[in-house]
Structures are given as C-alpha cells and as structure tokens.
Amino acid sequence: MTAKRLMRQHLRANSGRPPSGNTPEWVSLGELGRPYGLSAMEIGRLLVQVEWRDVDGEATIRALAKGVARRLPSGQNHPAIWHRKGCDHWLESRRLVRRQPDRIGLWAELLNVLDQGEPAIAETAQEMALEIPSELVSSINAALRSKGSRFQVPPTSGGVAREAPAPSQARQARLGSLFRWP
Numbered sequence: 001m002t003a004k005r006l007m008r009q010h011l012r013a014n015s016g017r018p019p020s021g022n023t024p025e026w027v028s029l030g031e032l033g034r035p036y037g038l039s040a041m042e043i044g045r046l047l048v049q050v051e052w053r054d055v056d057g058e059a060t061i062r063a064l065a066k067g068v069a070r071r072l073p074s075g076q077n078h079p080a081i082w083h084r085k086g087c088d089h090w091l092e093s094r095r096l097v098r099r100q101p102d103r104i105g106l107w108a109e110l111l112n113v114l115d116q117g118e119p120a121i122a123e124t125a126q127e128m129a130l131e132i133p134s135e136l137v138s139s140i141n142a143a144l145r146s147k148g149s150r151f152q153v154p155p156t157s158g159g160v161a162r163e164a165p166a167p168s169q170a171r172q173a174r175l176g177s178l179f180r181w182p
Helices: 003-014 029-036 040-049 061-066 084-093 103-116 125-129 134-146 169-178
Strands: 069-071 080-083
Touching: 029 040, 029 084, 061 069, 080 084, 103 125, 103 134
Parallel strands: none
Antiparallel strands: 069 080
C-alpha cells in the first residue's frame, strides 16, 4: 500500500482529529514512558528506531496505519498522541518492564508523618505498622533511618508475607493530599 493511500485511509477513519474527550487510552510520550521509567525523549527515540515517529517528532504513516498514533492539529503541545495498549504491547515485546510503584517509600513517608503527629490523622504509626507486610519491614526501617526518623517498625509487627499493598482507599481519603498515591 502506498504512503498516500495509508494517509488517506487514516484521515478518513479518524476525520483528521484526535479522539474526542480525554480518554486514557491515548497518551503523550511522557505518559507512555512513565510506567517503564523512561522519559518522553527516551520513548521518542525508541519509536524512531521502529519508524513509528520521525526525527521531527511526528507520527509516521506506518504508526498511523497500525493505529498506535494519531496526529493532533497544529498548535497542540504534542504533535501526536499514542495508543497506550498498542504501544505497551510493543514496548513489552522489547523486554521493557513496567516499574512497580515505590511502596517502601510510600510506607516510610506515611510512618514518618504519623510518628511526627499529624493532627488530621487518627491512627498512630504503631497502628499503621501492623499492616506492613513482614518482607518489607527491614527496607522500610532503612528508608525511615535515611529520612532521619527515630521511628522503626518492630520486626514482629509486620503481617504475613503478602504483596505490599498501598494504604486502603479509606486511609488515602483520610490522609487527604499529604501523599501522592500510585
């Protein structure tokens, strides 16, 4: 198929516009790279390598035809937006791994604030420490020490070995905007 035909096909299918609304399936390069720990520039370079993006930052006809990119009208912050699932599949096939949220850092920050006595929070650091998975206790204690906190999670207070959860939604609501949750 010729490049002109691919472009006409794309424009007809998409009316030359990005999708309506602010759907999370279409993202900027920065949003596309964030789960992998990559910057917008690093993701952009990877997309250039597979000819989905040209050196000027525009989505190529190949990317448009595959449905992984959509061009935005001029005057937008980004020349194109990228389909998260389509690009994720390709990124993971290149052995890139999504980073897990920094649970240890979140727990350490929460315990540090609780230990200092946050009046808006009814729970104590000792109560919250009971919910920490036992496999994270030593790492959280190290993070607390690096923050200069005197509070340490007792080795026996951690729960049974399980995946490290973020604090519950109810706790997140009570804590308000003190933290940025993943």
